[in-house]
Amino acid sequence: MAEQPTYDVAIVGYGPTGAAAANLLGQMGLKVVVIDREADVYANARAISTDEEVLRAFQSVGLSERLQQDMLPDRPVAFVDAEGVPFIEMKINSRGSGHPPQQFLYQPAMDHVVREGVSRFPSVEVLLEHECLRVLNKGDEVELMLADLRTDVFKRICASYVIAADGGSSPTRGQLGIGYSGRTYAERWVVIDTKVLKEWDAHDRLRFHSNPSRPTVDCPTPLGHHRWEYPARTGENEQDLLREEAIWKVLGDQGITSEHVKILRAVIYSHHVRVADRWRCGRVFLAGDAAHAMPPWIGQGMSAGVRDAANLCWKLNAVIKGQVPDSLLDSYEAERKPHVTEVTRRACLVGRVITERHGVVATIRNHALRALSRLPGSHTMYQKLLWIPDARYVEGFFAGGGHGAVGWQIPQPWVIDTSGAKVRLDDVLGGRWTILHTGTQPADAQVWTELGVPAIEVAGPQGIPRANVIRDTDGTLIGWLRRKKAATMVLRPDGFIYAAADSGQPLPAPPAGFTGTTTTASTRTGASA
Ligand SMILES: Cc1cc2nc3c(=O)[nH]c(=O)nc-3n(C[C@H](O)[C@H](O)[C@H](O)COP(=O)(O)OP(=O)(O)OC[C@H]3O[C@@H](n4cnc5c(N)ncnc54)[C@H](O)[C@@H]3O)c2cc1C
Numbered sequence: 145m146a147e148q149p150t151y152d153v154a155i156v157g158y159g160p161t162g163a164a165a166a167n168l169l170g171q172m173g174l175k176v177v178v179i180d181r182e183a184d185v186y187a188n189a190r191a192i193s194t195d196e197e198v199l200r201a202f203q204s205v206g207l208s209e210r211l212q213q214d215m216l217p218d219r220p221v222a223f224v225d226a227e228g229v230p231f232i233e234m235k236i237n238s239r240g241s242g243h244p245p246q247q248f249l250y251q252p253a254m255d256h257v258v259r260e261g262v263s264r265f266p267s268v269e270v271l272l273e274h275e276c277l278r279v280l281n282k283g284d285e286v287e288l289m290l291a292d293l294r295t296d297v298f299k300r301i302c303a304s305y306v307i308a309a310d311g312g313s314s315p316t317r318g319q320l321g322i323g324y325s326g327r328t329y330a331e332r333w334v335v336i337d338t339k340v341l342k343e344w345d346a347h348d349r350l351r352f353h354s355n356p357s358r359p360t361v362d363c364p365t366p367l368g369h370h371r372w373e374y375p376a377r378t379g380e381n382e383q384d385l386l387r388e389e390a391i392w393k394v395l396g397d398q399g400i401t402s403e404h405v406k407i408l409r410a411v412i413y414s415h416h417v418r419v420a421d422r423w424r425c426g427r428v429f430l431a432g433d434a435a436h437a438m439p440p441w442i443g444q445g446m447s448a449g450v451r452d453a454a455n456l457c458w459k460l461n462a463v464i465k466g467q468v469p470d471s472l473l474d475s476y477e478a479e480r481k482p483h484v485t486e487v488t489r490r491a492c493l494v495g496r497v498i499t500e501r502h503g504v505v506a507t508i509r510n511h512a513l514r515a516l517s518r519l520p521g522s523h524t525m526y527q528k529l530l531w532i533p534d535a536r537y538v539e540g541f542f543a544g545g546g547h548g549a550v551g552w553q554i555p556q557p558w559v560i561d562t563s564g565a566k567v568r569l570d571d572v573l574g575g576r577w578t579i580l581h582t583g584t585q586p587a588d589a590q591v592w593t594e595l596g597v598p599a600i601e602v603a604g605p606q607g608i609p610r611a612n613v614i615r616d617t618d619g620t621l622i623g624w625l626r627r628k629k630a631a632t633m634v635l636r637p638d639g640f641i642y643a644a645a646d647s648g649q650p651l652p653a654p655p656a657g658f659t660g661t662t663t664t665a666s667t668r669t670g671a672s673a
Contacts, residue, residue, distance in 0.1 A: 151177045151269075152464050154288055154303035156276045157310035159186065160251070161432025161449030163258040165307050167205040168457035170265025171575075174464060177301065178268065179290060181275040185255035188411050189337045192248055192365045193350075193443025194450075195236075197535050199243035200556060200639075201454040203568065204575055207261045208243060214253045216366045217244035219349050223497065223513070225506075226355040228346075228398070231514040234523045236531060240555030240620065242568050248350070250365050251446065274299075279306055279316050281426030305460055306428040309449065312416065314434035320425040326418030329439070331499075333413050334385050336372040336395075337365075338405035347404075352441075352498040356506045358394065359499045361441075370405055373440075375499065376412070386410045415439040415495075417488055423477035429456055435480075438488040441495045442531055448484050455480050458575070458637040459541075469657040475541035486533050494530055541636070543643035543652035549628035553639045554580070557620035559602075562611055569621070570639060572600065572614055577642075581632040582625055588651045592634060596660045 153169050155162045158180035169176045194215075202208045223232040236246040262268050271290065277298075278289040286306045290299045308316035317324060340347065347370065353360040360374040374394055376385055384390055391410055392402070416437035423430045432449030456476045462468045500506045516522050535553035542550045556569045579589050579599040593599050601613045602621055609615070616622050625631070630644040632651050643652040 150285065151175050151301065151303040153177075153305050153307060153460055154179065154286070154301065155307045155309055156279070156288070156316055157308065157314075157432070157434070158182075158259070158270065158272070159309060159311060159432065159449070160191070160255060160258060160446045161434075161453055162307065162309035163255065163262060164201065164450045165309060165431065165453040165457055166262045166268050166270070167207065167258065167265070168201075168453055169461065170262060170268040171205050172457070172461040173267060174461060176265075176268045177303070178262070178270045179274045179276050179288070180270075180272055181293060183273050185252055185259065187252055188409060189251050189335075189365070189369070189371070191251040191254070191440070191443065191446040192363055192371050194247050194249055194447045195443070195532050196239060196241035196243040196245045197532075197553070198447045198450045199247065200241045200570065201450050202258075203243070203570060204454070205261060207257065210261075211249075211254060211257055212243075212247065214250065214257065214366050216248040216364055218246055219248060219364060221246070221350045221352075222346075223352045223354055225510045226353075226357070228351075228353070231354075231510045232517055232526060234526050237524065237527055239534065240557070240624070241535065241553075242556035242558070242570070248363060248365050250367050250369055253367060276310070276316065279308070279319060279428055281428060284427075286427045304427065304464060307453075307456065307460075308428055308430050308434050309432045309453075310434050312418075312433040312437050314430065316428065317420060317430055317434055320428060322425060322430065323421040324418045324437075325421060326416065326437070329415045329417075331375045331415075332382065333373050333375050333415065334391075334394075334410060335413055336391055336410045337408045338370050338372070339408055340364075340368050340370050340405055342404050344400065344404050352494070353398070354498045354500065354506065354509070356501045356503050358397070360394065360398070361498070362398065369408075382412050385412065417492060419481065419485065419488070423481065424473065429473070429476060431456060436484045436488065438484075438491045439495050441491045441498070442487070444487045444491060444532065447532075448487060451483070452476075452480055454638055462637075467658065467660050468655065471657075472541055472655075479537040479540035482538060483533065490530055490533070497530075535640075537640060541642070541655070542640075543634070543655070545643070545652055547630065547644040547646075547649075549625075549630040549633055549641050549644035552628070552641050554633070554635060554641060555620060555624050556639070558617060559621070560609070560615040560617060562609065562613065564609055566617070569614075573635060573639065575637045577637060578635045579632060580621075580625075580635060582622060583631060583647065586632050586645070586647075586651055588653075589632060591653055592651075595654060595658065597634070597654075 152174040155178045166178045199208045222230040238245045273293045275291045280287045285302045350363040363371045418437040420435045431452040537551045577597045607615045629646045631647040633644040634642045645651040
């Protein structure tokens with residue numbers, strides 16, 4: 145058995161969650177090992193949709209532009225009846241994160257780009273075709289037993305922390321004895337990926353065909369693909385469902401023939417609603433599908449995994465670098481679990497709308513929602529109730545005091561930085577703790593700046609360019625701060641607001657044990673402490 149060196153973080157699983165974490169931790173300069181039993185990315189397309197906050201997380205590691213080259217932004221979403229007539233049509237509105245609010249994607253293509261991103265970081269070692277056999281908490285480190293599947297050699301490695309991103313059947317979760325409560329839908333869904341040969345009407349939108357006799361989802365996916373998903377009927381045999389004649393029958397009912405698409409692959413999935421009972425066990429953290437599973441209806445399984453990585457990685461970095469106590473890491477589950485639970489609730493709700501099997505109930509649903517859709521503001525309301533919840537954590541690592549801005553992720557408009565360049569806000573913040581203030585810097589910000597936290601003034605479009613001042617070109621940021629009654633706020637490295645104060649109010653002090661700033665990304669502007 146070969147003895148291996150010690151790492152800051154070992155990531156078990158190189159799916160989208162593990163690969164996102166590897167990019168984030170690599171950019172922070174940590175010594176990381178990623179382990180996956182497979183030789184390449186999972187070839188069957190699974191995820192087809194993501195959102196603006198996920199792209200914002202990828203922006204922080206310089207991948208958002210490249211990823212978007214292979215995505216389809218802002219396509220309409222329609223719930224249609226058995227005749228294909230819409231009863232809800234909506235275009236997803238932006239929540240201000242600086243990227244298109246809705247993106248369709250092709251998961252294998254995305255997985256490749258995210259993995260290519262990891263290769264930029266020499267401190268990240270990737271061990272493919274390695275199986276993690278055991279993860280053992282041992283006081284101030286974790287020991288992992290690996291098998292090199294190419295040579296049958298066993299390796300023992302150690303890491304300060306482990307991220308178990310090893311998917312829904314997470315062997316690590318099992319070894320740690322952590323329950324995965326919830327249920328699995330009895331219904332099995334057929335998932336078809338096709339290559340488009342000739343476009344048809346409505347080929348460009350996501351449609352939930354809420355047909356009681358055969359609910360179906362069809363969705364454009366980039367790089368010339370199109371996806372169909374539909375449930376097996378009681379008594380239908382899986383092998384029969386995957387036969388080409390059976391697939392063409394379902395597509396044919398929607399007017400799609402071999403003239404329009406070529407079938408690439410067909411698989412059957414069961415959907416799960418589950419959440420791990422604990423997301424932390426000693427120095428091991430569950431993330432992505434290992435921590436939660438949800439049906440795919442609002443495109444959030446993988447997206448939630450990327451959110452987990454974005455939440456956890458800056459905290460690991462800060463703890464490993466001795467800038468905050470280890471107890472900060474308990475806030476990972478406290479922040480992420482309620483958000484994931486709400487996302488899952490909404491995904492199930494959308495699933496209920498589209499899979500209603502009772503003909504009379506479906507007719508009433510169609511009439512009621514069609515009537516509601518004619519009312520002003522209904523689209524915003526649908527989005528608020530059915531789609532992705534706000535980027536906001538109610539509980540977690542935040543200053544007390546109950547200020548209304550605390551826990552929100554700050555919007556990301558374009559701003560003019562100190563050099564006069566037009567950049568996205570996060571490119572100014574650079575993944576650091578930062579104080580943003582309108583008007584004069586309050587005196588009680590000093591306790592923060594003395595710990596190396598930079599203070600940046602947000603000026604209006606007419607502001608005079610000078611050091612540590614950014615200009616909010618269209619007033620988005622200043623307007624948002626005003627609505628939240630916040631003249632000063634302290635941002636965490638992930639852009640969530642740790643503390644806030646209106647003019648004349650005291651700004652909360654740094655958290656106990658906070659010894660200095662965390663630089664989690666290469667800083668790209670001239671703001672200094
Ligand atoms: C039909 C369908 C549609 C979907 N649509 C969407 C969507 O539109 N949007 C969205 O966001 N999500 C969607 N999802 C969900 C999304 O695909 C998953 O949530 C996502 O892939 C999970 O990523 P992960 O990295 O957490 O886990 P995985 O992708 O499952 O990766 C886990 C990795 O761990 C490795 N591994 C496991 N055990 C070990 C071990 N012991 N040693 C070494 N390696 C190990 C595996 O080989 C694997 O590579 C969909 C899923 C399905 C099935």
